[in-house]
Amino acid sequence: MGMIASTFLLVMEEEDAFWMMSAVVEELLPASYFSPSLLGVQADQLVLRGLIATTLPALDTLLAEHDIELSLITLNWFLTLYSSVMHVRMLMRLWDLLFFDGSKVLFQVGVNASKDLTKLPKNSHCTRSPLAC
Numbered sequence: 001m002g003m004i005a006s007t008f009l010l011v012m013e014e015e016d017a018f019w020m021m022s023a024v025v026e027e028l029l030p031a032s033y034f035s036p037s038l039l040g041v042q043a044d045q046l047v048l049r050g051l052i053a054t055t056l057p058a059l060d061t062l063l064a065e066h067d068i069e070l071s072l073i074t075l076n077w078f079l080t081l082y083s084s085v086m087h088v089r090m091l092m093r094l095w096d097l098l099f100f101d102g103s104k105v106l107f108q109v110g111v112n113a114s115k116d117l118t119k120l121p122k123n124s125h126c127t128r129s130p131l132a133c
Contacts, residue, residue, distance in 0.1 A: 003081075030043065049070050059114060077110060078106055082106075
């Protein structure tokens with residue numbers, strides 16, 4: 001949540017940033033997204049995994065083959081609304097879409113970023129986020 005708040009503070013006054021955070025927590029994201037159990041974001045991770053399985057079956061098979069849990073990669077994306085992995089200019093455009101279209105944008109970006117995982121060369125040693133590789 002701190003990454004989101006700090007990004008808001010980069011582009012607006014404190015009171016506006018407070019009200020934007022309030023809107024994110026109370027209206028934009030599902031309930032209990034930032035609760036101690038993280039139940040809302042865990043549910044979103046299951047939805048994303050299902051979307052990956054249906055839209056990118058080759059990636060789903062690859063993740064299963066190597067016993068990689070997708071949520072270990074994408075949980076941070078969702079909890080920070082991508083502010084921890086995207087350049088601020090791209091992030092502002094993403095957040096414009098997020099506030100206009102709703103939380104479905106998180107899934108659209110997640111699936112499209114995951115498509116990039118299938119394009120990495122087999123011998124790639126990219127240790128950064130797929131959004132940065």
